[in-house]
Amino acid sequence: MDYFLIDGYNMCFRAFYAMPELTRSDGFPTGALHAFFAGIIKLSSMDVPHATAIFFDQGGSARHREIYPEYKANRDAMPDAMRMQIEPIRELCSLLGFFVKSQNGIEADDLLASAAELLFAKGSKISIVSADKDFAQLIRPGIRQLLPPLKSSLGWREIDTVGVRLKFGVSASQIPDFLALVGDNADNIRGIDGVGPKTAAKWIKDFGSVENIVKRASWLKPEKFQKIVAESSALLSRNLNLVRLKTDYDLGDISTSLPDFDGVIKFLEKMEMKRSVVSFKNFAKQQYQISL
Numbered sequence: 001m002d003y004f005l006i007d008g009y010n011m012c013f014r015a016f017y018a019m020p021e022l023t024r025s026d027g028f029p030t031g032a033l034h035a036f037f038a039g040i041i042k043l044s045s046m047d048v049p050h051a052t053a054i055f056f057d058q059g060g061s062a063r064h065r066e067i068y069p070e071y072k073a074n075r076d077a078m079p080d081a082m083r084m085q086i087e088p089i090r091e092l093c094s095l096l097g098f099f100v101k102s103q104n105g106i107e108a109d110d111l112l113a114s115a116a117e118l119l120f121a122k123g124s125k126i127s128i129v130s131a132d133k134d135f136a137q138l139i140r141p142g143i144r145q146l147l148p149p150l151k152s153s154l155g156w157r158e159i160d161t162v163g164v165r166l167k168f169g170v171s172a173s174q175i176p177d178f179l180a181l182v183g184d185n186a187d188n189i190r191g192i193d194g195v196g197p198k199t200a201a202k203w204i205k206d207f208g209s210v211e212n213i214v215k216r217a218s219w220l221k222p223e224k225f226q227k228i229v230a231e232s233s234a235l236l237s238r239n240l241n242l243v244r245l246k247t248d249y250d251l252g253d254i255s256t257s258l259p260d261f262d263g264v265i266k267f268l269e270k271m272e273m274k275r276s277v278v279s280f281k282n283f284a285k286q287q288y289q290i291s292l
Helices: 008-018 031-044 063-068 080-095 108-121 133-138 161-169 174-184 197-207 210-215 225-230 233-243 261-272 273-287
Strands: 003-007 051-055 099-101 126-129 141-145 156-161
Touching: 003 008, 003 031, 003 108, 008 031, 008 051, 008 080, 031 080, 031 273, 063 233, 080 099, 080 261, 108 126, 108 133, 133 141, 133 174, 141 225, 156 161, 156 261, 161 174, 174 197, 174 210, 174 233, 197 210, 210 225, 210 233, 261 273
Parallel strands: 003 051, 003 126, 051 099, 126 141
Antiparallel strands: 141 156
């Protein structure tokens, strides 16, 4: 069985900011639920049959905070309206038959990466659903990344090994080295000041890795970076540990099931998502030949 592995919060936040403030008749926010469900139905209609697993953060990442206490410290608190919709979204995913996973103190990225490696080793083809550039390091023949549509009318965008090189100028296996050099503002990881994507890609092309770049710092161009890089060994080593995904967490049995069709309908009706009910009935008929 092939798998779609979804970065839960990444998709939830995109859904939240893609929709106006919608509410149920009692005032409960539903905007993210509407957009999330629409995106899930489109995903679930692609490359069938496939199984789906979705991963959520819980309590932040202990390993990242141990390395760098300021990891992701630049992020604003989750809006209350978004926070209120997380558990309903998780419930919806369970009703759809997805494997839903979070673990206190472990970042969802590491859980997803561990699932990708485990399932790939068993012969599955993997589609990683996320806009997060960290996942590019996992891409290889049999593992691709699906980026969200730029517009709602467009489809999901596939990134494969060729796409990684076109986008970043380095191979998938060199993405950690690339991110260590340029940093990642989204995660509050500072790279080397003044080193942008083109410079980082050229250095990696010339020297192969961050380790070799530091060893050959006296060879670097522009020359102004020679001393800076030579003195940045500790920073770059820290960054590598932050951006490399951990892929050996024990996830147990990654089991999925058919949707609970009646349960999904009841959920959508409870949330007063009338158009989503119609959409799900059409989906059930097209994908499962079931009339609801």
